[in-house]
Amino acid sequence: MEAFSYYNPTNLVFGKGTVSRLGTLTQAYGKTILLVYGSGSIKRTGLYDEVISQLQSIDATIVELAGIEPNPRLTSVRRGIELCRSEHVEFILAVGGGSVLDAAKAIAAGARYDGDVWDFMVQKATIQDALPMGSILTLSATGSEMNGNAVISDWETKQKRAFGSKHTFPRFSILDPALTFSVPRDQTVNGIVDIMSHVFEQYFTLTTNAPLQERLCESILLTVIENAEKALEYPHDFEARSNLMLCGTLALNGGLISVGTLDDWASHGIEHEISAIYDIPHGAGLSIVFPNWMKYVYRERLDRFTQYAERVWGIERGSKSDEELALAGISATRAFFTRIGAPATLSFYDIGEENLDVMARSAVLFGPIGNFKKLNQQDVREILTLSL
Amino acid sequence: MEAFSYYNPTNLVFGKGTVSRLGTLTQAYGKTILLVYGSGSIKRTGLYDEVISQLQSIDATIVELAGIEPNPRLTSVRRGIELCRSEHVEFILAVGGGSVLDAAKAIAAGARYDGDVWDFMVQKATIQDALPMGSILTLSATGSEMNGNAVISDWETKQKRAFGSKHTFPRFSILDPALTFSVPRDQTVNGIVDIMSHVFEQYFTLTTNAPLQERLCESILLTVIENAEKALEYPHDFEARSNLMLCGTLALNGGLISVGTLDDWASHGIEHEISAIYDIPHGAGLSIVFPNWMKYVYRERLDRFTQYAERVWGIERGSKSDEELALAGISATRAFFTRIGAPATLSFYDIGEENLDVMARSAVLFGPIGNFKKLNQQDVREILTLSL
Numbered sequence: 001m002e003a004f005s006y007y008n009p010t011n012l013v014f015g016k017g018t019v020s021r022l023g024t025l026t027q028a029y030g031k032t033i034l035l036v037y038g039s040g041s042i043k044r045t046g047l048y049d050e051v052i053s054q055l056q057s058i059d060a061t062i063v064e065l066a067g068i069e070p071n072p073r074l075t076s077v078r079r080g081i082e083l084c085r086s087e088h089v090e091f092i093l094a095v096g097g098g099s100v101l102d103a104a105k106a107i108a109a110g111a112r113y114d115g116d117v118w119d120f121m122v123q124k125a126t127i128q129d130a131l132p133m134g135s136i137l138t139l140s141a142t143g144s145e146m147n148g149n150a151v152i153s154d155w156e157t158k159q160k161r162a163f164g165s166k167h168t169f170p171r172f173s174i175l176d177p178a179l180t181f182s183v184p185r186d187q188t189v190n191g192i193v194d195i196m197s198h199v200f201e202q203y204f205t206l207t208t209n210a211p212l213q214e215r216l217c218e219s220i221l222l223t224v225i226e227n228a229e230k231a232l233e234y235p236h237d238f239e240a241r242s243n244l245m246l247c248g249t250l251a252l253n254g255g256l257i258s259v260g261t262l263d264d265w266a267s268h269g270i271e272h273e274i275s276a277i278y279d280i281p282h283g284a285g286l287s288i289v290f291p292n293w294m295k296y297v298y299r300e301r302l303d304r305f306t307q308y309a310e311r312v313w314g315i316e317r318g319s320k321s322d323e324e325l326a327l328a329g330i331s332a333t334r335a336f337f338t339r340i341g342a343p344a345t346l347s348f349y350d351i352g353e354e355n356l357d358v359m360a361r362s363a364v365l366f367g368p369i370g371n372f373k374k375l376n377q378q379d380v381r382e383i384l385t386l387s388l
Numbered sequence: 389m390e391a392f393s394y395y396n397p398t399n400l401v402f403g404k405g406t407v408s409r410l411g412t413l414t415q416a417y418g419k420t421i422l423l424v425y426g427s428g429s430i431k432r433t434g435l436y437d438e439v440i441s442q443l444q445s446i447d448a449t450i451v452e453l454a455g456i457e458p459n460p461r462l463t464s465v466r467r468g469i470e471l472c473r474s475e476h477v478e479f480i481l482a483v484g485g486g487s488v489l490d491a492a493k494a495i496a497a498g499a500r501y502d503g504d505v506w507d508f509m510v511q512k513a514t515i516q517d518a519l520p521m522g523s524i525l526t527l528s529a530t531g532s533e534m535n536g537n538a539v540i541s542d543w544e545t546k547q548k549r550a551f552g553s554k555h556t557f558p559r560f561s562i563l564d565p566a567l568t569f570s571v572p573r574d575q576t577v578n579g580i581v582d583i584m585s586h587v588f589e590q591y592f593t594l595t596t597n598a599p600l601q602e603r604l605c606e607s608i609l610l611t612v613i614e615n616a617e618k619a620l621e622y623p624h625d626f627e628a629r630s631n632l633m634l635c636g637t638l639a640l641n642g643g644l645i646s647v648g649t650l651d652d653w654a655s656h657g658i659e660h661e662i663s664a665i666y667d668i669p670h671g672a673g674l675s676i677v678f679p680n681w682m683k684y685v686y687r688e689r690l691d692r693f694t695q696y697a698e699r700v701w702g703i704e705r706g707s708k709s710d711e712e713l714a715l716a717g718i719s720a721t722r723a724f725f726t727r728i729g730a731p732a733t734l735s736f737y738d739i740g741e742e743n744l745d746v747m748a749r750s751a752v753l754f755g756p757i758g759n760f761k762k763l764n765q766q767d768v769r770e771i772l773t774l775s776l
Contacts, residue, residue, distance in 0.1 A: 001630050003403020008396065014648065015391020209627040211614060212634055215607035223600040239597040242389055246600055246647070259634070260402065 001210040001260035008254040010146045011172040014246070016238070018174050019047070019136060022054035022093075025172045029132045030090025032061045034083055036104045038068045038096045042138065045182050051095055051136065063087045065107075068096065071275055071282065072103035074154045077117055080107035084131060092133035094170075097187075098142025098194075101135050102150035105168040108133045121152055121161035123366070130167040136174045139183055140245040141191030141283065143198055143252025145173035153276055159362070160276035162268075175249065177241040185232060185341070190283025191248065192228045193342050196221060197286040198251040201265050202258035204297075204304060204372045214307070216257040220247045221312045228340055266370025267293045270380055273359035280349050287342035291334040292386040297373040298326050305329055346387050356384045389598040389648035396642040398534045399560040402634070404626070406562050407435070407524060410442035410481075413560045417520045418478025420449045422471055424492045426456045426484045430526065433570050439483055439524065451475045453495075456484065459663055459670065460491040462542045465505055468495035472519060480521035482558075485575075486530025486582075489523050490538035493556040496521045509540055509549035511754070518555040524562045527571055528633040529579035529671065531586060531640025533561035541664055547750070548664035550656075563637065565629040573620060573729070578671025579636065580616045581730050584609060585674040586639040589653050590646035592685075592692060592760045602695070604645040608635045609700045616728055654758025655681045658768055661747035668737050675730035679722040680774040685761040686714050693717055734775050744772045 013021055026033065033055060042048040055062055065080045083089065084107060094104035108130040110117030119125035137145045144150065149164040183191070203217040224247050230240035250256065255263070270293070271285035298305045302322045309315040309329025317325055338344055346352070360381040368374040375383070401409055414421065421443060430436045443450055453468045471477065472495060482492035496518040498505030507513035525533045532538065537552040571579070591605040612635050618628035638644065643651070658681070659673035686693045690710045697703040697717025705713055726732055734740070748769040756762040763771070 001627070001634075003406060005399065005401050007399040011393065011395040012647075013393050018391060209631070212607060212611040212631060212638070215610060216604065219600060219603035219607055222603060226599060239389070242648075243597070243600060246389075250600070259400075260630075 001207060001213070002262070004260040006254060006256065006259050007166060008146060008169065008256070010169045012146055012175065012249065013172055014175045016176055016178050018176050019050050019054065019179075022051060022136065022174060023057045025134065025174070026055065026060070026091060026093065027058050029134075029171065031059065032063065032088055032090045034063045034065060034080065034087070034089040034092045034107070036065045036068060036080060036092060036094045036096075036100055036107065038066070038070075038100050040066065041182070042095055045179070047095065047136070047138070047179060051093070055093075063089055068100045068103045070099050071153045071160065071279055072099045072106075072151075074118060074152055077103055077106040077110060077152055080104070081110040081117060084111035089131065092131055094133060094135040095138065097137070097139030098144040101137070101142070101144040101170070102152065104133050104135070105130070105144070105148070105150040106152050106163075107131075109163075109165065109168055118154065120163040127163065127165035127167050130165070132171050133168070134172045135170045136179070137245075138179045139187060139191055140180055140241070140248040141194040143195075143248055145170060145175060146249050147252055147254045149252070151272065158276045160272040162272075169254070175245055177238055177245045180241050180245060181236045183235070185235075187281075188232060188235070189340050189342050190281045190287075192224060192244065192283070192340060193287045193337060194283040195224055195244070195248045195251045197267065197283075197290055199257065200290060201268060202255070202261065202263045203308070204264055204294075204301075205258070205261045206301060206372060207261035210261045213258050213261055218311050220251050220257065223247050225312070225336065232340060262371045264370050264372045266372070266375050269363050269369040270359070270383060273363045274346070274351070276362075277355055277359065278349060278351055284343050284349075287337045288344060288346055288348070288387050289383065291330055291337070292383050294330045294333065295386065296379070296383050298330065300373045302326055346384075353388065356381055359384060389595060389601070390650070392643075392648040394642060394644065394647050395554060396534060396557065396644070398557045400534055400563065400637065401560055402563045404564055404566055406564050407438050407442065407567075410439060410524065410562060411445045413522065413562070414443065414448070414479060414481065415446050417522070417559065419447065420451065420476055420478045422451045422453055422468065422475070422477040422480045422495070424453045424456060424468060424480060424482045424484075424488055424495065426454070426458075426488050428454065429570070430483055433567070435483065435524070435526065435567060439481070443481075451477055456488045456491045458487050459541045459548065459667055460487045460494075460539075462506060462540055465491055465494040465498060465540055468492070469498040469505060472499035477519065480519055482521060482523040483526065485525070485527030486532040489525070489530070489532040489558070490540065492521050492523070493518070493532070493536070493538040494540050494551075495519075497551075497553065497556055506542065508551040515551065515553035515555050518553070520559050521556070522560045523558045524567070525633070526567045527575060527579055528568055528629070528636040529582040531583075531636055533558060533563060534637050535640055535642045537640070539660065546664045548660040550660075557642075563633055565626055565633045568629050568633060569624045571623070573623075575669070576620060576623070577729050578669045578675075580612060580632065580671070580728060581675040581725060582671040583612055583632070583636045583639045585655065585671075585678055587645065588678060589656060590643070590649065590651045591696070592652055592682075593646065593649045594689060594760060595649035598649045601646050601649055606699050608639050608645065611635050613700070613724065620728060650759045652758050652760045654760070654763050657751050657757040658747070658771060661751045662734070662739070664750075665743055665747065666737060666739055672731050672737075675725045676732060676734055676736070676775050677771065679718055679725070680771050682718045682721065683774065684767070684771050686718065688761045690714055734772075741776065744769055747772060
């Protein structure tokens with residue numbers, strides 16, 4: 001394992017009824033609050049009313065920014081930044097899934113920056129400060145509730161880019177698994193794939209001698225696999241929803257499960273290119289891409305893939321060669337994704353070859369991607385072709 | 389799993405050569421620094437000189453408090469508090485193992501409190517504020533480097549008591565596994581037992597439906613078991629020392645591996661009574677007590693002990709009954725402790741029956757202890773008798 005720093009100051013407040021602590025938790029940060037949310041499902045579930053009542057209980061002035069998109073857009077972020085300035089916002093509260101949280105983080109950083117917020121996404125500037133923000137999570141998926149990362153799309157230029165900063169960790173995140181009862185089946189599936197993919201990006205590493213980190217990754221994968229079908233069959237199963245929610249948070253928790261190892265993120269890079277153009281759900285894109293990435297790279301470190309097959313999927317070696325065992329693990333991944341209803345091919349979304357070159361070129365705009373295997377434009381093109 | 393809050397703001401700086409970051413990390417907190425350390429081994433290893441040179445590089449005024457005991461004493465804590473007041477200390481730097489860190493935490497809290505610091509240990513007062521403190525860890529054991537807990541002994545009244553507060557998390561902790569190369573064999577052994585015991589206290593719980601937390605616990609136990617003998621045989625094995633050090637930190641990391649579950653801590657309570665009177669090393673006391681606690685309580689939840697036997701010790705069920713399987717796991721624990729050279733009986737330290745009643749009475753001073761099984765005075769006496 002290599003040297004590392006790990007810092008994660010988010011106060012995680014987890015459990016049934018924890019939204020009732022919102023007022024107390026918010027109080028420390030100011031009275032003028034930007035409330036950021038998505039399509040309005042929080043109004044249907046009653047969560048919106050509960051949030052408003054909590055904020056009224058501390059005499060907050062509420063400024064609203066609704067309509068954050070599933071792949072949150074730069075235009076919404078800019079609108080939020082303007083609101084922060086014109087209304088003298090002191091605290092940002094995100095209520096929703098990862099997209100809403102990511103938008104809120106970008107707004108928080110942009111509001112304390114004189115230039116254009118997109119500078120952070122294209123590495124023209126580094127975040128030096130941000131408004132404090134907190135969150136109420138309604139979807140188990142991105143881990144955004146306990147890290148400083150965000151992904152934003154510029155719909156005009158068809159670019160989807162990420163940033164990360166210690167200044168954009170939520171001050172608190174409220175996670176009530178019961179809030180995920182009403183998440184539709186397809187979004188639950190996409191969340192499950194997203195959580196597993198976050199672990200894959202960290203688990204498939206060339207770093208050796210990190211046995212604890214490997215087991216932490218495997219712990220999350222095993223727990224997600226064990227609970228996924230329960231949550232899909234019984235959407236109100238509090239324990240299954242709780243376990244998925246905690247897995248989602250720890251899977252991308254400022255890098256906790258992969259401290260001191262070199263993570264990959266090529267598959268996320270490739271998926272971002274797909275959803276930047278076609279606006280498909282991130283989890284669905286990952287379901288399509290990840291097993292193909294695995295097939296393309298597994299020979300780089302066969303022992304990691306044989307360990308994956310044995311420990312995560314419980315596949316017995318028997319008379320299998322290393323290669324056969326590794327491939328069995330990859331097949332098990334695809335079979336699981338298919339079983340829970342996640343797509344396997346780009347054609348599922350009527351996506352053909354038309355933009356493969358554009359996507360491959362854009363994916364390596366800042367150089368080769370990934371660490372398990374460094375992928376150049378041709379490599380990315382081949383993985384996309386496998387995904388057709 | 390139950391509702392919980394998790395908050396851990398310590399900046400963990402891990403890896404070879406990371407002491408070189410001390411100056412930069414300290415700078416934010418002030419110029420007058422109380423340097424707390426133990427018996428002076430840091431002078432023999434050269435670490436002391438490196439620390440002084442780092443602090444001089446930021447023009448710090450250094451106030452020294454040396455001689456913190458292995459079971460840190462209230463008298464030393466009081467001396468530290470006086471120094472903080474008389475020298476207007478702004479930041480406390482602990483350099484050493486868990487005892488030194490614990491003393492520093494108590495000093496940090498006491499320096500910002502008008503009453504007597506012992507009030508925090510006997511629940512007469514709650515910590516409201518503390519001087520900022522940071523640490524350089526030289527021993528893998530207590531997890532004190534990334535939590536807000538401390539254990540202090542009042543040698544006059546033979547009491548050993550713990551406190552915990554969000555105000556006493558180290559602001560940063562520097563962990564260079566190479567600093568543990570010179571830790572003597574017996575202290576390495578005690579550290580290993582301490583780490584495993586911290587996991588046991590959280591793993592043996594009556595809380596159900598916490599599969600991720602169970603696996604996180606098992607991940608640490610498996611990794612410690614895998615690396616313990618390597619580190620003992622080759623004290624300069626950087627990877628083995630690294631893995632133990634990371635396990636120690638995550639084992640007692642503000643409760644990360646047991647979020648939402650009810651932990652036990654009875655064995656720690658019992659051990660504290662032993663070392664409060666006899667001043668034996670904490671890890672040695674735990675090695676004596678823990679397998680006996682297991683034998684005394686395992687019937688409360690047999691399935692947890694059968695899972696422990698199978699997943700942690702790889703014991704195959706075969707034709708064993710649940711009870712036989714559970715007992716095989718407990719025997720494996722004792723066998724492992726013995727194999728690495730940890731003591732199994734109080735008689736190893738010439739401790740007889742003379743104070744069993746005193747210890748049993750003191751252990752339950754504030755009521756029954758433990759959660760897996762609530763232990764009253766008679767229960768504690770029986771576990772101590774098993775330990776003779």
